[in-house]
Amino acid sequence: MFSLKRLAAVAASVLTVASLAACGAANAAPSSxxxxxxxxxxxxxxxxxxxxxxxxxxxxxxxxxxxxxxxxxxxxxxxxxxxxxxxxxxxxxxxxxxxxxxxxxxxxxxxxxxxxxxxxxxxxxxxxxSTRNIIVKKGTKGISTLDDLKGKVVGGTVGDNHTKFLEEWNQAHGNPITIKYYEEDFTTVVRDVAAGRIAATVNDPNAALDKAKKQNIPVEAVGKPLSAQPxxxxxxxxxxxxxxxxxxxxxxxxxxxxxxxxxxxxxxxxxxxxxxxxx
Incomplete structure (x- = not known):
């Protein structure tokens, strides 16, 4: 049989555990x-x-x-x-x-x-x-439309809307453009355009030219906007x-x-x- 002293100790222990549990619940980070x-x-x-x-x-x-x-x-x-x-x-x-x-x-x-x-x-x-334009190496001649890119390699970021637009146009026209896909930051794409490793990319001209200006990459937007999307x-x-x-x-x-x-x-x-x- 429990003594009163032992019973009091057990009760105190239970209260302590309950108190700690309550504090833990109060301090836990919200799941959302x-x-x-x-x-x-x-x-x-x-x-x-x-x-x-x-x-x-x-x-x-x-x-x-x-x-x-x-x-x-x-x-x-x-x-x-x-x-x-x-x-x-x-x-x-x-x-x-x-x-x-x-x-x-x-x-x-x-x-x-x-x-x-x-x-x-x-x-x-x-x-x-957001508009999209063809982006080429500065000074490039003979490219102003997607038709001008037939038989050439064009870069695009995996999964973005500009690349999807290019893919859809390409499929609708018999896949005359070779699309090179990039998972890296868009800087890599415009650098490859400037270096001549790819002929062009299709992207928002504000983003492309802003990046080019800040990093001194010689590219430019050519032709009319291909489309504008909300x-x-x-x-x-x-x-x-x-x-x-x-x-x-x-x-x-x-x-x-x-x-x-x-x-x-x-x-x-x-x-x-x-x-x-x-x-």
Whole structure:
């Protein structure tokens, strides 16, 4: 039979274990950034390349800027329940992190494709129109259209919209272009264009020429824009993703109405590229 002293010791031990368990539960990290803070703020981890200037830039001090990210900072001001934290990764890794819920959205000039729409959700509002041009070595003659690239090697980043556009055109015309695929940063592609290892690439001229200027790579955009497409922020297709998407959409609506979205576009590109007619 337990003595009163021993019974008291057992009871104290049980209370201690229960107290520690409660503390552990209170201090455990939330499984989702959508858990929110005490003030109702939702912390959203945003995947972005950080190397796709002028849209996504990670500075040497670890801070982030670029048009796509500055738009989100503006959204945060008009939707104070959102707090964005940016995380840089390679292109393919952006979607891997989104799938694993390490990030809850991606900001990287992303257009819609059938494959993406089957798996993810997008903002209802676009925040920019991205054009694509042929990019060649500076001074190249005789190339201004895709027809001029028949029989040549053209580089493209695996999985991006510009490469998909090139693939679709190529297939529709009997595959006259040899496409060389790159998984590295886009810098490698434009360097190979400048070195003559490939004849051209197809990409956003703002991104290509910005990178070329900063790294002194002699390339240029030629011909008329091949197309213009709206770009969106992309999210996981679940309840959390829809909640964050709706809040971001509300913010984008406010930025369009108060003119701030147009101001940001003019600041970064010298013109308002938020409407298709501007391209």
């Amino acid at each position: 950034s959508d858990s929110g803070n005490d003030n109702g703020t939702i912390t959203v981890n945003v995947g972005t390349m950080g190397t796709y200037s002028p849209y996504s830039i990670k500075n040497t001090d670890g801070s982030y800027t670029g048009y796509d990210l500055e738009v989100l900072k503006a959204v945060q001001k008009v939707e104070p329940t959102l707090k964005f934290e940016f995380h840089a990764a390679a292109w393919d890794s952006l979607f891997t992190a989104l799938d694993a819920n390490k990030n809850q959205m991606i900001a990287n000039e992303i257009g819609k494709t059938k494959e993406r729409e089957q798996k993810y959700i997008f903002t209802k509002n676009s925040y920019n129109y 770009v969106y922020y992309i999210f996981r297709n679940d309840a959390q993703g829809k909640k964050i998407r709706d809040k971001v959409d509300e913010g984008l609506e406010k930025l369009k109405k108060n003119g701030e979205l147009s101001k940001l576009s003019i600041k970064w590109f010298g013109q308002d590229t938020t409407e298709e007619s501007a391209k």
